[in-house]
Amino acid sequence: MEFSEDLPTTPFISLIYRNHAKYLNNKVEDVNLTFGLYPFLIEIYKHDGISQEELAKLLYLNESTVTRNLDKLEKKGFIKKTPQKRKKIITITDEGAKIAQKVMDYDESWDEIIKKDLSEEEYINFKKILIKICEGLI
Numbered sequence: 001m002e003f004s005e006d007l008p009t010t011p012f013i014s015l016i017y018r019n020h021a022k023y024l025n026n027k028v029e030d031v032n033l034t035f036g037l038y039p040f041l042i043e044i045y046k047h048d049g050i051s052q053e054e055l056a057k058l059l060y061l062n063e064s065t066v067t068r069n070l071d072k073l074e075k076k077g078f079i080k081k082t083p084q085k086r087k088k089i090i091t092i093t094d095e096g097a098k099i100a101q102k103v104m105d106y107d108e109s110w111d112e113i114i115k116k117d118l119s120e121e122e123y124i125n126f127k128k129i130l131i132k133i134c135e136g137l138i
Contacts (some may be wrong), residue, residue: 020110027106031099032076038103040069044079044092045100051087060138 003012021035033041043058044050050058056066070090073079078096082089092100115123 016114023110023113024103024106028099028102031102033078033099033103037069037073040066040073041078041092041096041100042103044073044090045097045104048092050090051084052081052090053087055090 024038025035039059040055043055047054047058052063052066052070055070056063059066070079070081073096074081078093078099080091080093082091114126118126
């Protein structure tokens, strides 16, 4: 397939995002985890004991969105919410940690797919540009 350079960036970003979602959903369909829950699970794995408020800030989401998604993860047995003073502390369960590690491994495999037609320098520059764009948006 050939793409026109006259297109805006959105279709390209959307194509990468949708294909990544499809790739990960196929990889973990056996654990009934959806693409929208991956970032939550991974960040809780990386920051075990994080508060719900801190997680919302980390993911740049409002607390009601975080609450809904945490409820889903808790029902699946991947996390545990513990009230502590005025905060809810989020910890990952053993099962959640196993799934988070799987997803991170699949993300590394996805990066290998992205890299296949790029030189190492192009890939590094691509990531730097993405980071710069994201930082400019926040």
